Amino acid sequence: MSEAFFEVEGLNTWFFTRMGIFKSVRDVSFDLRRGEVLGIVGESGSGKSVTGMSIMGQVEEPGRTVSGSIRLDGEELTSLSFEDMRRCRGRRIAMVFQNPLMTLNPLMRIRDQMYEAISEHESVSEDEMHQRCLDALRAVGIPSPEERLTAYPHELSGGMRQRVVIATALLLNPDLIIADEPTTALDVTIQAQIIHQMRRQIDERGLGMIWITHDLATLSELADRILVMYAGAMMETGTTAEIIGSPRHPYTSKLLESVPSRNVPGEKLRQIRGTMPSLLSLGAGCPFMGRCEHATDACARGVPERMFSQTHRVWCHHPLEV
Numbered sequence: 001m002s003e004a005f006f007e008v009e010g011l012n013t014w015f016f017t018r019m020g021i022f023k024s025v026r027d028v029s030f031d032l033r034r035g036e037v038l039g040i041v042g043e044s045g046s047g048k049s050v051t052g053m054s055i056m057g058q059v060e061e062p063g064r065t066v067s068g069s070i071r072l073d074g075e076e077l078t079s080l081s082f083e084d085m086r087r088c089r090g091r092r093i094a095m096v097f098q099n100p101l102m103t104l105n106p107l108m109r110i111r112d113q114m115y116e117a118i119s120e121h122e123s124v125s126e127d128e129m130h131q132r133c134l135d136a137l138r139a140v141g142i143p144s145p146e147e148r149l150t151a152y153p154h155e156l157s158g159g160m161r162q163r164v165v166i167a168t169a170l171l172l173n174p175d176l177i178i179a180d181e182p183t184t185a186l187d188v189t190i191q192a193q194i195i196h197q198m199r200r201q202i203d204e205r206g207l208g209m210i211w212i213t214h215d216l217a218t219l220s221e222l223a224d225r226i227l228v229m230y231a232g233a234m235m236e237t238g239t240t241a242e243i244i245g246s247p248r249h250p251y252t253s254k255l256l257e258s259v260p261s262r263n264v265p266g267e268k269l270r271q272i273r274g275t276m277p278s279l280l281s282l283g284a285g286c287p288f289m290g291r292c293e294h295a296t297d298a299c300a301r302g303v304p305e306r307m308f309s310q311t312h313r314v315w316c317h318h319p320l321e322v
């Protein structure tokens, strides 16, 4: 297996508000190899997006990455200057968000936006830019790319707009793409097509990808490994087969039960009972203990890390038997 080219170690990103400190990302570590997709999954508020924004160096006030290391090919990103980090974004790390209209300018033709993305980082001829845009649009399955280039965003469907955003992310051949719920707003057939095309691009280009989602079902098609997060912390990580086939953390197991396709037809979607604890008042114990049917007094006192294989790690006092 190849070496990891991207490593996150002990990441802590907190929001300093008048109400107190929201510890949104707590001691998160993972790595990524080329050609690999890491899925980060968890309910709303578990810290997935803040993890992505921390990697991009774009956490907004009153938030701040207070500690941790983020290394790309051995280079420490947390100590880059603002200008060097700006150069790194887009060129080496690109991010794709759920809503393409957040990224696309409604007043500019697709061509001009894509040209701008290239010329911000490289000086190449218009002919070459044109060719690269066509190649990128084709790579994500956009039919008649010549015509799409002259269109405005509102002239395209939601699925086409998201493909344009992904094509723009691919333009500079980044090492890493962070995709934050990129297909959630789309219909399932379009979702499946985009996921299929993404997987092909990752394999062909040897890209690394972090795919952030609340939906474990999409990850079974796409991810090589999965990190399950809850209330800002890591709960379990492993290969997709380990997480989906033999989950050890009670939280992962509950998440899997709530995936509709695993339920009996006609059965109501099961919700996990209870709510996430406040990120303001987290102690040393397991954040899931208040909702966990296996919890004991030990869970209030720290969380042990258990290893079930080279790749499968769980943070829990009472991992499930499989």
Ligand SMILES: Nc1ncnc2c1ncn2[C@@H]1O[C@H](COP(=O)(O)OP(=O)(O)OP(=O)(O)O)[C@@H](O)[C@H]1O
Binding pocket: 015, 017, 022, 024, 042, 043, 044, 045, 046, 047, 048, 049, 050, 051, 060, 061, 062, 063, 214, 279
């Ligand atoms: N601007 C902010 N100010 C204060 N707290 C914030 C801010 N942004 C995020 N947070 C805190 O960080 C927590 C985690 O947010 P994050 O967006 O990473 O969750 P998520 O897992 O991506 O959820 P979702 O699936 O809903 O996007 C939030 O619940 C909130 O407490």
